[in-house]
Amino acid sequence: DVQLLESGGGLVQPGGSLRLSCAASGFTFANYAMNWVRQAPGKGLEWVSRIGGSGTITYYADSVKGRFTISRDNSRNTLYLQMDALRAEDTAVYYCAKGQSGGQAAALNYWGQGALVTVSS
Amino acid sequence: DIQMTQSPSSLSASVGDRVTITCRASQDINYYLAWYQQKPGKVPNLLIYAASTLQSGVPSRISGSGSGTDFTLTISSLQPEDVATYYCQKYNSAPLTFGGGTKVEIK
Numbered sequence: 712d713v714q715l716l717e718s719g720g721g722l723v724q725p726g727g728s729l730r731l732s733c734a735a736s737g738f739t740f741a742n743y744a745m746n747w748v749r750q751a752p753g754k755g756l757e758w759v760s761r762i763g764g765s766g767t768i769t770y771y772a773d774s775v776k777g778r779f780t781i782s783r784d785n786s787r788n789t790l791y792l793q794m795d796a797l798r799a800e801d802t803a804v805y806y807c808a809k810g811q812s813g814g815q816a817a818a819l820n821y822w823g824q825g826a827l828v829t830v831s832s
Numbered sequence: 833d834i835q836m837t838q839s840p841s842s843l844s845a846s847v848g849d850r851v852t853i854t855c856r857a858s859q860d861i862n863y864y865l866a867w868y869q870q871k872p873g874k875v876p877n878l879l880i881y882a883a884s885t886l887q888s889g890v891p892s893r894i895s896g897s898g899s900g901t902d903f904t905l906t907i908s909s910l911q912p913e914d915v916a917t918y919y920c921q922k923y924n925s926a927p928l929t930f931g932g933g934t935k936v937e938i939k
Contacts, residue, residue: 755919755930755932755933756868756870756876756919756933757930758928758929758930770926772927773833806876815926816864816924816925818881818882818923819866819868819876819878820878820881822875822877823875824875
């Protein structure tokens, strides 16, 4: 079975940094694009970032571009999101989500349980 | 960037009713449209991809249609377990924008 397990969430002060990890199992990790999606408390879903299977192609939402960095280690079957210069509006549950394929055009067919990031002083 | 607009933002219907949710893209996205269901306190779940292809395990009372800019999610006979918020998402190219969501409740 496909499993995605996020870790690394927590409380951080504005301007601080945090790194989320997503450990994947149950599929050939390197063959699939991976995404981060977030959901602020009581709000809707917001796509954050995508990385291709090889890790060379990345995309970001305008709201995080220049502050967040997505990466992956295919030898460890792990996805990362490095979050710098955090703001209060980055407070959300962050989900890692698997693309249906390795290509750019892929819906998100498996989601992790989420990691809560709270940015507050 | 392409914007995704869902309507209505919420609805209340009786068990057995036919429910329709619409999603409009600000530009042509062909058939690259997915629908997700998020039950209260739960993780989002993929229902439909390629505008009308049902994900494995999704009940057949749920269907999707449309292409280009206008899309529809239909629940043919609303059941109590369908109480959830539904989101559309474009995925032809980044950014993979979600619609604002439609909260479905039982009357």
